[in-house]
Amino acid sequence: xxxxxxxxxxxxxxxLGVKLQEKDIVIGESAACTGGEIECAMGSCCQLVLISRxxxxxFSPFVQGVLEKCRKQFGPFLEMRHGQTHYEVKSENKNTFGxxxxxxxxxxxxxxxxxxxIQSVSDGISLQARGVKIVFYxxxxxxxxxxxxxx
Amino acid sequence: xxxxxxxxxxxxxGNEACAEIIQECTQKEEFISVKIEEDMDWNSVYRYLEDAxxxxxxxxxxxxxxxxxxxxxxxxxxxxxxxxxxxxxxxYAILYTELYEGEQTSxxxxxxxxxCAHANITWGRGLGIGxxxxxxxRCKNSFWDRFxxxxxxxxxxxxxxxxxxxxEKIQGTDVYINPQAVSRKGYIRKINQKSKxxxxxxxxxx
Numbered sequence: 001x002x003x004x005x006x007x008x009x010x011x012x013x014x015x016l017g018v019k020l021q022e023k024d025i026v027i028g029e030s031a032a033c034t035g036g037e038i039e040c041a042m043g044s045c046c047q048l049v050l051i052s053r054x055x056x057x058x059f060s061p062f063v064q065g066v067l068e069k070c071r072k073q074f075g076p077f078l079e080m081r082h083g084q085t086h087y088e089v090k091s092e093n094k095n096t097f098g099x100x101x102x103x104x105x106x107x108x109x110x111x112x113x114x115x116x117x118i119q120s121v122s123d124g125i126s127l128q129a130r131g132v133k134i135v136f137y138x139x140x141x142x143x144x145x146x147x148x149x150x151x
Numbered sequence: 152x153x154x155x156x157x158x159x160x161x162x163x164x165g166n167e168a169c170a171e172i173i174q175e176c177t178q179k180e181e182f183i184s185v186k187i188e189e190d191m192d193w194n195s196v197y198r199y200l201e202d203a204x205x206x207x208x209x210x211x212x213x214x215x216x217x218x219x220x221x222x223x224x225x226x227x228x229x230x231x232x233x234x235x236x237x238x239x240x241x242x243y244a245i246l247y248t249e250l251y252e253g254e255q256t257s258x259x260x261x262x263x264x265x266x267c268a269h270a271n272i273t274w275g276r277g278l279g280i281g282x283x284x285x286x287x288x289r290c291k292n293s294f295w296d297r298f299x300x301x302x303x304x305x306x307x308x309x310x311x312x313x314x315x316x317x318x319e320k321i322q323g324t325d326v327y328i329n330p331q332a333v334s335r336k337g338y339i340r341k342i343n344q345k346s347k348x349x350x351x352x353x354x355x356x357x
Contacts, residue, residue: 065219
């Protein structure tokens, strides 16, 4: 099962024609989910796909808002990983799910690209993903290339 | 005028203390504090932004980013600049994390710098504070710690230093701090013990 979080308008999302399976969950601005549903979905998926406008070298407010709703999936306990403190991840899929971060925007500067890359990897470590794939597209149409990456 | 933007402290301590220390060190200047929230009086905010010599954003960091509410606020400010508002004040940031290492706020700090580049605002200085649950632990651990709090708070000196940069409106190198009096392992142990205790209380209450 994969979870796709995107901040695209419904029409743009439909036009991408991403092939979905029955159990897949799509969280978009038009398909609101409660915190509990998001946590449950993220904690059991095999792939987490974040499609976000690149905002100052990070996720857009919507995508960041969805990530904030997963708070209960972490902590409150801390643990040491890679020589740093991190929140303990409670979910069953830790170290097994893959994360794909797709940023789009027509004026992404090299500094913003670098920030977005670091944030993606860092979030992958925090969520205990198996691996993180990061892609950048300058137009929304090009996001359809993700089809080769999404399971 | 100094504009203090309260970006919400989802984490433990320091909200009022941070504003108080800056106000204390910049006594002669007018100090206006604005809480970032959904419904804001944007006309006043634009006026403050235009009049401010220094803009100070204090916010908690979660998953390497400031909150979605703060991001929305920054985007709106950028739009206002595009629309003709001019912001001449320098931008200072104070970011907090519950994690031990202050450096874990550095990604969010870069995001704020990128915002400044977009909105044509001059970057002043960033202060990233790690181990932000320290004060609560100290306060509640013993009776005497209540009296020692002000002296032993590891953040006070760094906040005062940041306040000096704000007062003089000068640029500086970003600084990241953590509670050095406690080791990383010691901090984790204390936080986890406290969480276990509060879990037990919650369980008993339920």
